[in-house]
Amino acid sequence: MRRAARRLPGAAVAVAGVLALLLAGCTAPKNQTEVDNEVEVGATPSATSDVPAELREYYEQAIDWTACGEFQCGTVRVPVDYADPAAASIDLAVKRSVATGGDAIGSLLVNPGGPGASGVDFVDSVVGVVGPGVVEQYDIVGFDPRGVASSNPVTCLDDDAKDDLLSADFDYSTDAGIAAAEDAYAAMGAACAANTGELLGHVDTVSAARDLDVLRATLGDEALSYLGYSYGTLLGATYAGLFPEKVGRVVLDGALDPSLSSDELGLGQAVGFENALRAYVEDCLGGSGCPLTGTVEDGLGQIHDLVEGARRSPLATSSDRQLTGTLAFYGIAVTLYDNGSWPVLTQALVPALTEDDGSLLLRLADIYNDRNDDGSFASNSTEAFTAINCLDGASSADPAAMRASAAATEAAAPTLGYYFSYGGVICADWPYASTGTAAPITADGAAPILVIGTTNDPATPYLWAQSLAEQLSSGELLTYEGEGHTAYGRSNDCILGAVDAYLLEGTMPAPDTRC
Template sequence: MNFAARPPRPQSDVSAARRTGLLAAVVGLGLVLAGCTAETPGKTATPVDEATTAAPTTPSAAGAPEGFEDFYAQDLEWTDCRGGYECATATAPLSWDDAEAGSIELALVRTRATGQKVGSLLVNPGGPGGSGADFVENGSFGEPLRESFDIVGFDPRGVQDSTAVECYDDEAKDEYLSEDVDLSTDDGLEAARASAAAWAEACAANTGELLGEVDTQSAAKDMDMLRAVLGDEQLHYLGFSYGTSLGATYAGLFPERAGRLVLDGAIDPTLDADEISAGQAVGFENALRAFVTDCQAGADCPLTGSVDAGMQQVRDVLDRAADRPYPTSGDRDVTQTLAFYGVAVTLYAEQSWPVLTQALDEAINVGTGDTLLYLADFYNDRNADGSFATNSTEAFTAINCLDSAGATDIETMRAEAAEIEEAAPTMGSFFGYGGLSCADWPYPPAEQEYDVAASGADPIVVIGTTNDPATPYVWSEGMADALDSGVLVTYEGEGHTAYGRSNDCIADAVEEYLVEGTVPEDGLTC
């Protein structure tokens, strides 16, 4: 998302694994209000039984680009880790344009197939900046997938336990993530650009040449290397949100090696960064409206009057935080930026709506922001001691700036911001001026090397949720149309993505395709 209260962050995402973590965390803290009957998803990736043995895999240099054969033919050393899973470290080239430029490490975690193995299934939870390694532990994978696949998650280049992007220390990052900037003034725009430029300078100083090599195309090439290292002739893949971009990019680069791909919560590959920001603003506006409607139908909603009046009351909470940050029981106040994070993160899954009700009730009727702060910290992966559990913010910005930087001309950004606010009056002001994040990035966007149609690829299943805030449904329609072999499956419901959190219809469509190769009917609605 673009958060105009500070240097914006286009295409932000709370990954599938982190949504599960949010639900578990709020239940554990007793923050979910009485009356919420939805079950909290648990860890469903069953650790491998000691008696289970997977079919042997043989790495192959076949298909490797010239000079990169050793990367494709490497042997992975898997070790027990994380209480029953297996971990390994793969070596990838720093640059896929220069085999002599050096190497980086990619962290992998897998759970072995518990039954007759079909092959490996690579997974990505989203982001950009989400940990595929963590996702293997925390994601909701159905029994058919766990029986049939070695489920393999990897941290993409630049992310977390792989060779990672580094920018600020914890204290400076904390300040950066909470600062408010008024983008309606020239001084505010100048301050926002200066803040983003300082962040970019720190990323360059602390990361080095890797900062220019973390684009999605390079990560997709890493996936082809991993396919070969895992001993698979074709790549089977399950990607969510940003992970759909990664999967579609792979299919475009390697259509003949794209096996069974499922892309859930898709990003339309024909859109640029500014169009994505505008679409997300409307997506979050619609999701918030659905929340307000649901809230006002209950007995304990702090939002009164009509739905439009309730939307305005949410906006009033956000505006109050800009004028007078909400105090908390600790030594931190809730700025407008943090308040927005706190509201937005709950819109990824309707099971989190009761937590938003509590946060708004506290802000409106008590005048404090403890729940909003908790939610904002969850969004930013901030621990209670002020440290950060991941580098998702750093990786997010670095990957996005190399993929599509967006407009940086002030007048163009102003015009686009006005259009966004007109389309999304409550949430729109947080999605404009996305180009500021990348205006002074030290590396240019990567040149696209592939055809988005992925001509020649096997059927690619694209799943869209009708009121998805972060990846609006129309984007899934766009991706399915752009892919020559795209097959669109629709989940009618709320929240971000569908598999693992919706219904049996979606689960059956995904699992029957990945396990058996049974292609769902194009246009299937669940």
Template sequence: MIFPSSRPSLPLRRARRGAAAALVVTALVTLAACDADVPGKDVTPVDEATSQAPTGASGAPAGFEDLYAQDLEWTSCSSGFECATATAPVSWDDPEAGTIELDLKRTRATGEKQGSLLINPGGPGGSGTTFVESAATTFGDRLLEAFDVVGFDPRGVRASTEVVCYDDEGKDEYLSAAFDVETDEGLEEMRQAAADWAQACAENTGDLLGSVDTQSAAKDMDMLRAVLGDDQLNYLGFSYGTDLGATYAGLFPDRAGRLVLDGAMDPTLEAADVSKGQAVGFENALRAYVEDCQAGQECPLTGSVDDGMQQVRGVLDRALDRPYPTSGDRVVTQTLAFYGIAVTLYSEQSWPVLTQALDEAISAATGDTLLYLADFYNDRNADGSFSTNSTEAFSAINCLDSRSSDDVETMRAEAAAIEEAAPTVGTFFSYGGLTCADWPYPVAERDYDVTAPGAPPIVVIGTTNDPATPYVWAQGMADTLASGVLVTYDGEGHTAYGRSNDCIADAVEDYLVDGTAPEEGLTC
């Protein structure tokens, strides 16, 4: 996921698998509203004779034995999938703090079953139950034959007990707001907007808001492992999902099975380093787009690549002072313009849509396609409602996981360094310290070894020009994990498995299905 500085937040929004692919399919066909309803559940029970019994309370922390031993009631739902709801504690530190629900959806193994494979598309805030619906077209046949593929909405996310902040109208206003970060007044307005958002989240979510951190979600995964009947966790995580998987390995190295982490995040980085790294990643991806655009016909960007980059920046700068009109009653603010540009950089297949958006903005000073792209990015429906709570979950999870300084002088120095490294988009990755400055709960204390000593091989995949999770992060994660094995995809876009080539597919499936780890340093 990414957030521009016009609304304060850490820049990891929508770093999740599936968004870019869906954008390609949808945006190149039509510019109509893109949010389809997720098929609902029915109440047809699954034949219990075909369900694997849980292992019981083995490995459960004291006070949580019943949760580890719970029985899931799977029901048939939405075109061949099975759905269930698991119960988890609000806090893994306090058995008396109450419980929450975790929403699950799975597709059953088509061949001889080895076990379950938990998946996470990223975010934080991405829905695993939605992601699993694309398993048949994303994952290889061998993997689908061997595993029940299980998607889950992590705590705080979507169909699980969720984080709630503003109503749709307030959220729409929040997502559209733009501030002049060059002025002290603009920064103070940003701070107040973030404080109001945090207060609304606290009022409307309750105590769960303090327990949606990644460590708690990883502990939920261990409970799900036991409930699903697996002695070890097999897991495929993308983008932020790599952080979740690495956290699990650190907490439970003896229960880690075959883990593949694609589009990896470096667990040793501070929040400010993440912002700078992503700014450079998106700058590089935008430069690759501009070069490709100018090599073709009808590109609205003229002159050299540097000239083209400056013209993109001009589109963004104009939107701050004069938001782009659209054919409706909404306008494209600088924030929305950046969302619209950024979402297309997750996959080179989306670049033609960006060309259309920039052509409209430059030649006609209108923003219909930019607005469509921004709405796609924000999961906003045509009627002004939102199909997910990814914005809310993203803020809450990140604010519990790590924070950068909210000191103005420090932030301005960091912003200068970011903008020097990424002059076109760096502004939109600065001042993230304001996001969590007034968050009502403290950062969760890390209580595990990030090297995950004793875990089996963990496959870490990095794409060389990944904008959202730069390749150097995958190198960092692989180096940090005691058993990390780095696989490199030489290409564009966010993540690799399911969207790149057979070399990556074989490496992932050979490991998950057969247990054969790739050679260290494999490049595809």
């Protein structure tokens, strides 16, 4: 996953910030699904059966829930290293919305993606995203994965150094430029190791998926009911591969393909964002107030020239900061996660293209990066994203290999493909070696799993959802024909009703359902 993937799940959070900045808000769609109160997918006496003796203390712990606003909060202890569970432990932050209809049919664990987005924070918004029947019948539980937010966060650079790294434009056309990038990320890695400690080597997705099983048991559920967006689909699929017999009702929306290498993921995302940007340009040129001119190809070229120009000579803004090419890319990318944000991109491009004023694009980049106006950062999503991805599977850092991969990526996505390339520099000198391997996940023996794909999803291309649904022995694909990243809760009543029927009644949509 390349840099543009950093809001893969939590893109919903970034989009909310974009819309709050310049657009009116939207209301949640209505639920059209009847609730079946006889469904039993929740607590049973055997929630901790078949647990290895060395892990039993983790599985049998009780959560001490305390009030936190209108919700309940607590912590769950998990081992740092599952190969040596007695050595050290950490606490995972959890937050739940108690079923409003009385006795819950079970817990629905939710993850907004990233990797690096906070599931604890996500609870506040997800209760307005899922259907009302789901809120009534499930305890909705968010959690911060290990190394994220309130769960022993990966901690690295100070705010100024982080700001410098996020805005840097490295010249990958030269060996010196590649070396400079590797040095910058090596410094980040060293700071992460010094400030985070042993946990930095154990924030991989497999460890987080094992945490999910501890969470399931401590919540009293025999089977895992789960809603994962974007990177959250990889976490959920990994869980299904490890614990197929514990799979309950699992929804994977905006799917990643676990069989793809990091370079293949980068190429797929580059094409996804290129397609989304093309759809935006076509829409912009057909409306009023569009700063782009000529054909769609002309408009894409104008955006390419803007970003490339900012990389060579950063644009001035209304602050003492400049808009670099990297920041311009972030500012454009964040608006492509939801077509409801396209008017915001138009408003930002007008001054950038007509007055060389990068102020609005800079503001959008800050939303993408969780940067506050005072220069502080609202989350550790950048740090967690990097640490998790470097463990899960790093790209080659060989300059020749990176340049060959970049050439293929830029040929397939000429407008912004450059920013999905040279990912190998990030993990070249990371303190811990990668432990992950790209491979299909079949989860043989698992209950039916619902995979959702959006046909023009920029961050997780539709092909990935098709592939994951085919890989999973019990996978079923639900298609949303539309724009934007993920579908459940932001698309239409057809998707909402299909997912609610599955979560509440266990009813899968008909094969090849398209909404």
